[in-house]
Structure formats: structure tokens, C-alpha cells
Amino acid sequence: xxxxxxxxxxxxxxxxxxxxxxxxxxxxxxxxxxxxxxxxxxxxxxxxxxxxxxxxxxxxxxxxxxxxxxxxxxxxxxxxxxxxxxxxxxxxxxxxxxxxxxxxxxxxxxxxxxxxxxxxxxxxxxxxxxxxxxxxxxxxxxxxxxxxxxxxxxxxxxxxxxxxxxxxxxxxxxxxxxxxxxxxxxxxxxxxxxxxxxxxxxxxxxxx
Numbered sequence: 001x002x003x004x005x006x007x008x009x010x011x012x013x014x015x016x017x018x019x020x021x022x023x024x025x026x027x028x029x030x031x032x033x034x035x036x037x038x039x040x041x042x043x044x045x046x047x048x049x050x051x052x053x054x055x056x057x058x059x060x061x062x063x064x065x066x067x068x069x070x071x072x073x074x075x076x077x078x079x080x081x082x083x084x085x086x087x088x089x090x091x092x093x094x095x096x097x098x099x100x101x102x103x104x105x106x107x108x109x110x111x112x113x114x115x116x117x118x119x120x121x122x123x124x125x126x127x128x129x130x131x132x133x134x135x136x137x138x139x140x141x142x143x144x145x146x147x148x149x150x151x152x153x154x155x156x157x158x159x160x161x162x163x164x165x166x167x168x169x170x171x172x173x174x175x176x177x178x179x180x181x182x183x184x185x186x187x188x189x190x191x192x193x194x195x196x197x198x199x200x201x202x203x204x205x206x207x208x
Contacts, residue, residue, distance in 0.1 A: 022059040031177035044143040051119040052162040056150040063087035067109040071123030110141035130198040147178030149204040
């Protein structure tokens with residue numbers, strides 16, 4: 001069976017290579033203050049990131065017990081293995097139509113006091129277009145949505161649906177938090193949140 005481009009990268013051999021590569025990355029974090037405030041107020045929150053930037057963010061937030069929403073596709077299985085080795089827990093599912101099982105798992109994780117992370121354009125795109133499931137999960141759990149990105153000074157772009165980004169050796173990786181998005185009870189608030197999240201993630205990705 002022909003492998004996709006993502007599978008060799010996320011296979012066991014690929015995981016070892018990525019781990020060695022990640023040890024050379026130089027991380028710098030900015031904008032984390034509002035997240036610290038959410039933690040102090042015990043407000044649940046969801047980290048929202050584009051699927052293409054998941055690898056450096058997995059390493060910058062490892063061993064914190066974060067719960068990830070990971071697709072049930074085969075390449076999601078490789079990602080789940082890597083995430084588990086880095087100290088994450090996983091809920092298998094998606095944020096798109098038919099992803100109710102995954103969203104229910106996210107809501108339960110949030111209500112149990114966990115931080116969760118979601119790629120709102122996953123598992124299969126369209127790339128950098130927010131799907132509605134993340135807003136539904138945030139509303140049901142009364143959680144804030146925290147946009148986050150990772151911008152590398154030098155990187156490879158894979159020929160996958162999301163153009164996955166892998167920082168090159170010794171790259172500087174800027175991890176940038178956006179202002180938390182808070183949801184109100186009205187339907188207009190949900191539509192606004194979808195637009196705001198997509199705009200903020202796009203803007204953060206353009207920062208150096």
C-alpha cells in the first residue's frame with residue numbers, strides 16, 4: 001500500500017529523527033500572560049492551532065498533560081503515538097461534520113479541568129479554515145479559545161494537504177499566543193468567534 005507523505009515523517013523511524021531535530025530548535029514564547037490569567041481564574045481553555053504547525057508546538061508544550069484531539073485516520077495514529085511519547089493524552093475524532101464523538105471527549109476533558117488542544121482545520125482541511133466544532137466545544141464547556149502558532153526562522157514545507165511545516169536544524173521558533181476569545185450565549189457570538197479565530201491565527205502566522 002502506498003504511503004502518504006505524512007506517514008514516513010510520523011512513523012517510528014520518523015519520530016526518532018524529529019526528536020533529534022527538535023533538540024536543536026531554539027524556542028521563544030510571547031503573549032502567554034492572558035493564559036496565565038485564565039489559569040489563575042481556573043477558566044478552562046482550548047489551544048487552537050493550524051494543523052501545519054503542530055510539530056514544533058508538540059515539542060514546546062510537551063509533558064504538560066495536555067489533551068489533543070487527533071483524527072481517526074491512519075496518519076492520526078502515528079501522531080497519537082508521538083504525542084503520547086511527549087506526555088500528551090489523546091481524544092480520537094475531529095471538529096468537522098460527524099465529529100461528535102471527538103467533540104464530546106473534548107468537552108469531558110475540559111470539564112475535568114484539562115487543557116485541550118485542537119487543530120480547527122483538521123483532520124483533512126481545507127487548510128487554515130476554521131470548522132465550527134471547536135466553538136461548539138468551547139460553548140458547552142464554558143471555555144475560552146486561545147489561538148497559538150509557531151513561526152520558524154527556517155523550515156521545510158511538506159507536499160501534504162496542509163503544507164506541514166518542519167523547522168530546520170537550529171531554527172529559531174517563535175511560539176506566539178493570541179488574545180483569548182470568549183464566547184457569549186448568542187448565535188452571533190459563535191459566528192463572530194469563528195471569524196475572529198481564523199483571522200487571529202492567520203495574523204499570528206504572519207508575525208516574525
